[in-house]
Amino acid sequence: MALLRRLVSSSSSSSSSSALLRPILTSPLSRPFSSDQTLTIETSVPFTGHKIEPPSRSVDTSPAELLSFFRDMSLMRRMEIAADSLYKAKLIRGFCHLYDGQEAAAVGMEAAITKKDSIITAYRDHCTFLARGGTLVEAFAELMGRRNGCSDGKGGSMHFYKKDARFYGGHGIVGAQVPLGCGVAFAHKYLKEGAVTFALYGDGAANQGQLFEALNISALWDLPVILICENNHYGMGTAEWRAAKSPAYYKRGDYVPGLKVDGMDVLAVKQACKFAKEHALANGPIILEMDTYRYHGHSMSDPGSTYRTRDEISGVRQERDPIERVRKLILAHELATASELKDTEKEVRKEVDDAIAQAKESPMPDPSELFTNVYVKGFGVESFGADRKEVKAVLP
Amino acid sequence: MSTIFRVLGRRVSIGKRSFSTSGEAEKLPREGKNLVNLFTAINQALHIALETDPRAYVFGEDVSFGGVFRCTTGLADRFGRDRVFNTPLCEQGIAGFAIGLAAMDNRAIAEIQFADYIYPAFDQIVNEAAKFRYRSGNQFNCGGLTIRSPYGAVGHGGHYHSQSPESFFCHVPGLKVVIPRSPRQAKGLLLASIRDPNPVIFFEPKWLYRLAVEEVPEEDYMLPLSEAEVIRKGSDITLVGWGAQLSILEQACEEAAKEGISCELIDLKTLIPWDKETVEASVKKTGRLIVSHEAPVTGGFGAEISASIIERCFLRLEAPVARICGLDTPFPLVFEPFYMPTKNKILDAIRATVNY
Secondary structure, rough: OOOOOOOOOOOOOOOOOOOOOOOOOOOOOOOOOOOOOOOOEEOOOOOOOEEOOOOOOOOEOOOOHHHHHHHHHHHHHHHHHHHHHHOOOOOOOOOOOOOOOOHHHHHHHHHHHHOOEEEEEEEEEHHHHHHHOOOHHHHHHHHHOOOOOOOOOOOOOOOOOOOHHOOOOOOOOHHHOOHHHHHHHHHHHOOOOOEEEEEEOOHHHHHOOHHHHHHHHHHHHOOEEEEEEOOOOOOOEEEEEEEEEEOOOOHOOOOOOOOEOOOOOOHHHHHHOOOOHHHHHOOOOOOEEEEEOOOOOOOOOOOOOOOOHHHHHHHHHOOOOOOOHHHHHHHHHOOOHHHHEEEEEEHHHHHHHHHHHHHHHHOOOOOOOOOHOOOOOOOOOEEEOOOOOOEEEEOO | OOEEEEEEOOOOOOOOOOOOOOOOOOOOOOEEEEEEHHHHHHHHHHHHHHOOOOOOEEOOOOOOOOOEEEEOEEEEEEEOOOOOOEOOOHHHHHHHHHHHHHHHHOOOEEEOOOOOHHHHHHHHHHHHOOOOHHHHOOOOOOOEEEEEEEOOOOOOOOOOOOOHHHHHOOOOOOOEEEEEOOOOHHOOOHHHHHHHHOHHHHHHHHOHHHEEEEEEEOOOOOOOOOOEEEEEEEOOOOEEEOHHHHHHHHHHHHHHHHHOOOEEEEEEOOOEEEOOHHHHHHHHOOOOEEEEEEEOOOOOOHHHHHHHHHHHHHHHHOOOEEEEEEEEOOOOOHHHHHOOOHHHHHHHHHHHHHOO
């Protein structure tokens, strides 16, 4: 068992980017580390580039980072599974699209960027919200439609937002968020902030016309936007090869360079996002295709097994699960023992359970909230009751 | 033939029969009668449409395995993947493609998976489909176009699975908008819409896909478009609605009857071109009108009905035309029960209008 000295600072010892490695939820590390210990790890597969030289397969990381990856991904996994149970218990209603299996994409991306960079995504947004600094209580409260949710209980599962972390949500209409992301990138460029925007979409959305419109504009004006296609290979129930003539989504940008990344390998994601950020700031848009997988169906109404075999799902779980990969790395490099990792998982489980209990106590929004924020406050639109004379409400 | 609605959530059963939740079965034969729910009725209509016209095609997102609401089950197996096929996720593409197909004298039956997603296709429908015959001097037309889409509240749909966009399309001359209230109506109206030589948008109330069960004739039959139906006769007040809202209106009428108010209920069925004569005749009899729909009240189709009826029946009216509709907010998530035009809101309006 390796003896390691106490960690002094939390900055990454290796990367030249401005990324600060802060675990999403601070917890005292159970094991002290050396502040300058760098681990260089090879990604599972090399990157494939389209009109661009791909970055190296060797990723620099640190013990602290790997442990934080493990913790954060376990937290996300636990949150999504808990959301599944809450949905079945009818505490969450409406639609619920779960991200378990894809955690590496959210965590790896966050490790490469700062909170000044913006992220916008579609409806599978619970974990992205968490990665951006959202709390579990806010997430569960929003899912259950309670007042303390991140969108005051008015958005629901598909509409998580966090303005101070530049997380622009949370969108229900497929593909609609990509032009928005390009607009946000334009603002970043205009304000000379040195920040980029990550516009995430799925393989289903990759065939939407508005995506190509946005791509053209971004390329024309050299906007610092990184389009990330989280390719989990199924658009609802339709396999990618049935929906797209060319399922090589990283090449679909044609004149925009692209990179294909193993989305189940958190280090590969981190490397790719770091590389993409540098590229976008210098040269304009780039597409990253994250080859990932979701264990659940499209949403809670979809069993997820009518269009793919259970063998396929369990195969991916065995071979490519992002959390297991990091666990193996940690154990191989003796950064923690198996039982310590199990303890982390237990802590995470408890955290999630506590958050759910807290969220359940939050009340429903006040009925007057039905009328708030339709327009800017004070607009004063009048709304009449059934008798059209006596009862009327002025919208706030 | 009375329509039977199931007991569930906000809906109260007014029929003599109640059904178990084994709505998984596509047919619910009882005592030898052909009792069928809405998605099965629509499925039957589509089978007949494809059978009777070799140049009819059904396509949309996920229709091949049966569709997310099972309306297209069995079609791909029976008619082949050349006639029943999936499209990628691109509503504008689906609409444009359908218009082109229809312009070549085919019957293009396109599905937009939820009416909330129809907006990317709005340009194609409004600018291309509706005006094709007009601008080409009748050389070309896309009359073979029918766009089917589930619309309306479903109890937990939230912002983007509950919208009622019918009034946007009612504003476009050249289109027809048809909304059935029950399985038997749906089958007849859908077949009529498919065979109508004009582009038709057919909105299906998704709440009723499983809940509404009715006897539906197995044969090929059509119900006339642009003809409203008086489904309940009365003498004190006229109520007009369409789609799923009619069952709420019907409940309100029952309750009002207990208070001695005799209500006449009209199902508009076709929103444009709408049957002004039937509604006018009814209002001339009763002198009072209430319109009810799920879409927000401002600019909803109730406004058009109200304005037209006031023009035609001004001196006969005993009270202002009341509109009991969704509120002027985006369709909410947890607040859906407050937003919806419920039975009690309608009852209030009936009383207020009668006692004006």
